[in-house]
Amino acid sequence: MPDSTNPVPVLARIASDASCLHHALRALPAERDASTLAAHITDAQDLADTALRLFLTRSRQTSRPSPTDLLPLHRVAQIAKAAQDAAAELTAALARAVENQRRQAAATSRRVVLIGPTPQQFIESAADLLDRIPALCDAREWPESPCH
Numbered sequence: 001m002p003d004s005t006n007p008v009p010v011l012a013r014i015a016s017d018a019s020c021l022h023h024a025l026r027a028l029p030a031e032r033d034a035s036t037l038a039a040h041i042t043d044a045q046d047l048a049d050t051a052l053r054l055f056l057t058r059s060r061q062t063s064r065p066s067p068t069d070l071l072p073l074h075r076v077a078q079i080a081k082a083a084q085d086a087a088a089e090l091t092a093a094l095a096r097a098v099e100n101q102r103r104q105a106a107a108t109s110r111r112v113v114l115i116g117p118t119p120q121q122f123i124e125s126a127a128d129l130l131d132r133i134p135a136l137c138d139a140r141e142w143p144e145s146p147c148h
Helices: 008-026 034-060 067-106 119-136
Strands: none
Touching (some): 008 067, 008 119, 034 119
16 A cells, blocks of 8 residues: 555556546547446546545645645645546546437438537547646655655
């Protein structure tokens, strides 16, 4: 178990996981299946959960946080929000993909009206959100970092 007083190993794992998920989303084929999207939603939610656990651990360590203590907490909160927002975008992509498939299956003519934004637009938005996380995890910005 990582040292709870040093967030750097946790941040490194978050940055790595966010980068991997970002690349996985960019590589998704146009004919993605629902189970793949659902797995990516779970991955993004896990990132948010890890960041929130780090936030709780860090916030409990000081009874009266100083401005210096608040900056890292703010960054961890931003990481959690970006991961949660990415999960929400992926959930919207999944819902839109299923709805458009339902419309296509129920169509009685060749003309099917699909609703937008497309699932791919939601996926791209999620990938953009995940792309921000590694910079927020940059170890050089943390007081406990060995990079100082």
